[in-house]
Amino acid sequence: MSIEVNGLHFSYGNGKKRLTILKDVTFSVGKGEFVGIIGNVGCGKTTLIKHLNGLLVPLSGNVTVDGFASSKKEVCRKVGVLFQQPSKQLFCKTVFEDIAYGPSNFGMKGDELEHCVHDAIEKVGLSSDILGSSPFSLSGGEMRLVALAGVLSSSPDYLVLDEPTSGLSTFYKERLFKTLELLRQNGVGIVLVSHHLEDVLGVADKIVYLTEGKMVFEGTPEEYLSSLSLPAPEITVLMRELSSSGLAVKKTVFSVEDAFNEIVGALSEKRG
Amino acid sequence: MIELKGVSYIYPNGNKVLDDIYIRIENGSFTTILGDNGSGKSTLIRHMNGLLKPSQGVVSVCGMDTASPADIWKIRQTVGMVFQDPHSQAVGATVEEDVAFGPENLALESDEIRLRVTNAIANVGLECLEDSLLMSLSGGQLQKTAIAGVLAMVPEILIFDEVTSMLDSDSRSQIIDIVRQLNKRGKTVVYVTHHMEEALFADRVIVLENGYIASDGTPWDVFREIYASGRKVPPHLELAFRLQDAGMISPDVFPMDALSLKEEICPSR
Amino acid sequence: MEGFLFSYVAGKSILHGLDPRVKIFSVMCLSILIFKSSALVDLLVFALLFVGLTILAGSGLSGIMSVRPLLPIFVFIFLIHSFFTEGAALFNSQFSPTYEGLLKGSLVTVRFVLLILYGSLLTSTTRPAVITAGIERILRPLPLRRVGVTSFEIATMMSLALYFVPHLLWYAGQIKDSQLSRGSKYRRNPISGTLSLAIPVLKGSMRMADDVAMAMESRCYQGNFRTSLFELKMTARDVLVCSVVLGVTALVLYA
Ligand SMILES: Nc1ncnc2c1ncn2[C@@H]1O[C@H](COP(=O)(O)OP(=O)(O)OP(=O)(O)O)[C@@H](O)[C@H]1O
Ligand SMILES: Nc1ncnc2c1ncn2[C@@H]1O[C@H](COP(=O)(O)OP(=O)(O)OP(=O)(O)O)[C@@H](O)[C@H]1O
Ligand SMILES: [Mg+2]
Ligand SMILES: [Mg+2]
Numbered sequence: 001m002s003i004e005v006n007g008l009h010f011s012y013g014n015g016k017k018r019l020t021i022l023k024d025v026t027f028s029v030g031k032g033e034f035v036g037i038i039g040n041v042g043c044g045k046t047t048l049i050k051h052l053n054g055l056l057v058p059l060s061g062n063v064t065v066d067g068f069a070s071s072k073k074e075v076c077r078k079v080g081v082l083f084q085q086p087s088k089q090l091f092c093k094t095v096f097e098d099i100a101y102g103p104s105n106f107g108m109k110g111d112e113l114e115h116c117v118h119d120a121i122e123k124v125g126l127s128s129d130i131l132g133s134s135p136f137s138l139s140g141g142e143m144r145l146v147a148l149a150g151v152l153s154s155s156p157d158y159l160v161l162d163e164p165t166s167g168l169s170t171f172y173k174e175r176l177f178k179t180l181e182l183l184r185q186n187g188v189g190i191v192l193v194s195h196h197l198e199d200v201l202g203v204a205d206k207i208v209y210l211t212e213g214k215m216v217f218e219g220t221p222e223e224y225l226s227s228l229s230l231p232a233p234e235i236t237v238l239m240r241e242l243s244s245s246g247l248a249v250k251k252t253v254f255s256v257e258d259a260f261n262e263i264v265g266a267l268s269e270k271r272g
Numbered sequence: 273m274i275e276l277k278g279v280s281y282i283y284p285n286g287n288k289v290l291d292d293i294y295i296r297i298e299n300g301s302f303t304t305i306l307g308d309n310g311s312g313k314s315t316l317i318r319h320m321n322g323l324l325k326p327s328q329g330v331v332s333v334c335g336m337d338t339a340s341p342a343d344i345w346k347i348r349q350t351v352g353m354v355f356q357d358p359h360s361q362a363v364g365a366t367v368e369e370d371v372a373f374g375p376e377n378l379a380l381e382s383d384e385i386r387l388r389v390t391n392a393i394a395n396v397g398l399e400c401l402e403d404s405l406l407m408s409l410s411g412g413q414l415q416k417t418a419i420a421g422v423l424a425m426v427p428e429i430l431i432f433d434e435v436t437s438m439l440d441s442d443s444r445s446q447i448i449d450i451v452r453q454l455n456k457r458g459k460t461v462v463y464v465t466h467h468m469e470e471a472l473f474a475d476r477v478i479v480l481e482n483g484y485i486a487s488d489g490t491p492w493d494v495f496r497e498i499y500a501s502g503r504k505v506p507p508h509l510e511l512a513f514r515l516q517d518a519g520m521i522s523p524d525v526f527p528m529d530a531l532s533l534k535e536e537i538c539p540s541r
Numbered sequence: 542m543e544g545f546l547f548s549y550v551a552g553k554s555i556l557h558g559l560d561p562r563v564k565i566f567s568v569m570c571l572s573i574l575i576f577k578s579s580a581l582v583d584l585l586v587f588a589l590l591f592v593g594l595t596i597l598a599g600s601g602l603s604g605i606m607s608v609r610p611l612l613p614i615f616v617f618i619f620l621i622h623s624f625f626t627e628g629a630a631l632f633n634s635q636f637s638p639t640y641e642g643l644l645k646g647s648l649v650t651v652r653f654v655l656l657i658l659y660g661s662l663l664t665s666t667t668r669p670a671v672i673t674a675g676i677e678r679i680l681r682p683l684p685l686r687r688v689g690v691t692s693f694e695i696a697t698m699m700s701l702a703l704y705f706v707p708h709l710l711w712y713a714g715q716i717k718d719s720q721l722s723r724g725s726k727y728r729r730n731p732i733s734g735t736l737s738l739a740i741p742v743l744k745g746s747m748r749m750a751d752d753v754a755m756a757m758e759s760r761c762y763q764g765n766f767r768t769s770l771f772e773l774k775m776t777a778r779d780v781l782v783c784s785v786v787l788g789v790t791a792l793v794l795y796a
Contacts (some may be wrong), residue, residue: 027466040443041410041412041416041443042410042413055718055721073726076722076723076724077724081722083719085357085715087357087717088359089718089719091719091745092741105723137283138310141309142309145309150293151723167356169466174504195438197441231441234469234507234530238531241531245534256384256511257296259511259579260515261530261536262509264520267520338649348760348761352760360748360755360756361755362704364670364700365670365707366670368770369704372769373762374760377760377767379766379768382772385768391574405707406708408610425761
């Protein structure tokens with residue numbers, strides 16, 4: 001039971017202007033697995049994500065979700081996708097309707113639906129006062145949270161999130177990661193695209209790094225941090241510098257907590 | 273200089289978003305605005321180029337009142353603004369046309385426009401995409417286009433609303449470098465962000481909370497205050513503060529980035 | 542977006558380098574000539590000219606192939622004329638194409654095809670922005686202010702329309718993606734399905750119009766004088782082409 005991406009190739013346009021975006025991408029997302037996708041601007045992350053629920057069809061290679069081909073109707077129920085542009089994926093009159101759109105399509109009604117919507121908005125940390133207002137009178141970050149609630153409300157088996165943390169303040173970000181952790185424990189497979197290494201490294205089981213549509217790295221966060229050719233979080237850069245100037249600290253650390261302990265340990269040892 | 277005096281703003285649907293705000297932004301300064309989602313940052317800066325008129329109070333830009341229609345063009349010329357959502361500020365079919373839109377309105381010679389457009393596009397690192405259709409760009413590429421569109425106008429005051437939210441860390445530092453350089457050359461910068469690292473480079477940090485100013489001061493003071501209240505500050509700064517609290521490094525250094533923190537912990541001879 | 546009817550194909554040919562005003566003027570002259578010619582042989586000359594110019598433009602077959610979507614219309618025009626023109630019937634049935642009809646049908650259709658082809662040659666060798674700049678310059682001497690608009694406003698409207706249509710299509714695509722991935726395929730009622738895309742897109746287009754207005758305003762747009770990134774300068778070559786086109790047209794029309 002997993003999302004399997006196999007030898008995926010994709011290009012936009014045709015004829016002379018054909019632009020190959022994805023080159024031979026292969027990875028999988030199991031139940032309860034957390035996969036972080038990282039890569040520079042324009043490397044093809046969004047394009048890749050759109051293959052996971054069949055919005056784009058691979059030029060060659062294939063994508064299957066729990067054994068279904070990604071073009072099958074069932075797939076949109078199994079895979080919930082949060083897109084990159086918050087303001088361009090909301091379309092209902094009120095926030096409530098927007099969050100209820102998914103579950104009501106899948107046959108939820110009445111009290112159950114009401115309950116589900118409140119539950120979703122609570123999960124992302126917004127107050128339920130805004131349920132009655134128009135999604136277009138919200139701030140940018142609030143729109144993203146509403147869109148996120150609209151994906152969570154259908155309780156998909158796999159969650160695919162395209163830069164969900166962009167434009168969120170620390171408070172909502174921490175909230176989001178708590179929610180994701182809970183979902184993951186309940187067996188939801190998660191794919192998260194982010195430009196913030198710190199976001200992904202702490203929670204992911206697997207990191208996929210794309211450069212111009214090619215997978216140049218796939219492995220655990222630990223492996224990622226020990227590879228010197230990939231962009232590293234600031235704290236890791238600091239630790240590498242410290243270690244190369246002779247302080248005995250672990251180089252693959254990226255959280256403040258661990259870095260603090262390492263440095264304190266090393267310094268007290270050195271100063272005696 | 274931008275001056276807000278007793279500004280309150282109520283949206284047509286009754287949302288009261290700003291509450292009696294006093295801010296004075298000096299010429300040549302670099303101000304960052306932080307705050308939770310929905311705290312009113314975007315609403316606040318939309319007052320600074322007259323897109324929104326205060327429900328109460330006065331906003332003036334270089335002595336011109338934003339509520340007076342006669343000055344509005346002059347104000348728009350002085351204040352360039354990059355909005356939060358790159359998809360709702362595109363006005364051209366291709367990258368080049370979009371970036372050229374502002375300079376064209378300033379009625380510059382076409383050679384000058386060409387020069388500025390080429391420079392602005394190169395500055396944000398979109399050289400290969402000049403002729404691409406805007407709608408076929410990725411989110412980050414579009415965000416860079418929006419930034420270039422305002423850079424090409426070279427206004428006196430630049431306002432950026434979360435313009436690096438969809439960029440990778442290299443592009444982010446590229447943009448912040450451009451902004452700092454502009455500021456060094458005397459431009460006034462107002463910079464809204466959720467990336468607190470970016471606030472370190474400012475002379476002044478303002479924190480908004482539910483439409484009022486919760487803190488206002490130098491990055492040092494504000495981040496100390498935030499740290500003391502137990503909330504998140506930039507990772508290397510948090511590490512520095514904790515090391516200071518533990519007496520490991522000198523208590524009055526304020527490292528701008530990880531490398532200067534490294535010098536503190538382990539000075540290279 | 543290559544291969545679309547009337548889309549621009551970047552290039553460096555002589556045709557790309559000509560002033561848009563010259564190109565617009567030439568297309569107008571050619572259209573007049575095409576309309577005036579009443580023999581298929583004459584039209585053959587224009588067809589050959591087109592082939593020559595396409596080779597010159599270096600855009601290959603894509604210009605010709607891009608009219609394919611209009612094929613049903615061409616067929617329709619042809620059939621209408623062949624059946625509804627008075628004359629000698631081709632078959633001995635009540636409803637039959639006529640000889641005259643076939644002739645007229647092919648004449649009208651070929652004219653139409655040629656007009657479209659020349660139009661697409663213009664747009665495939667000229668950036669939309671340059672075309673609007675050209676039109677703006679052509680309109681500028683007219684006393685438009687009397688009717689309350691400026692040539693700049695007209696040009697901006699045109700370029701906005703050129704940009705707005707693809708933007709709107711893109712937006713519709715985003716909403717559709719969002720609905721599809723939230724299970725719109727599970728809706729029972731297919732009609733409400735279509736409407737549930739059309740209505741938000743329509744509303745969204747209003748918001749987009751507001752957004753664009755706001756973005757334009759904050760980038761100093763004010764409707765009267767503005768310049769263009771694409772400066773138009775008549776070179777000797779432009780003048781030469783212009784006079785040749787004018788001369789030939791006058792010769793054909795009045796000789
Ligand atoms: N519809 C399209 N037509 C043609 N090219 C496209 C289209 N959409 C995207 N591209 C191009 O494909 C490349 C990958 O785009 P994609 O949106 O997947 O990038 P991304 O990794 O998500 O980037 P970002 O981090 O900026 O969102 C980009 O260079 C972009 O210009
Ligand atoms: N057009 C509008 N009509 C009514 N209320 C609005 C409108 N735009 C924003 N608001 C409300 O005003 C408050 C502040 O919005 P604003 O966009 O200024 O927030 P922000 O600080 O920029 O947040 P973010 O970091 O998410 O962009 C929000 O609670 C929002 O719901
Ligand atoms: Mg993307
Ligand atoms: Mg905002």
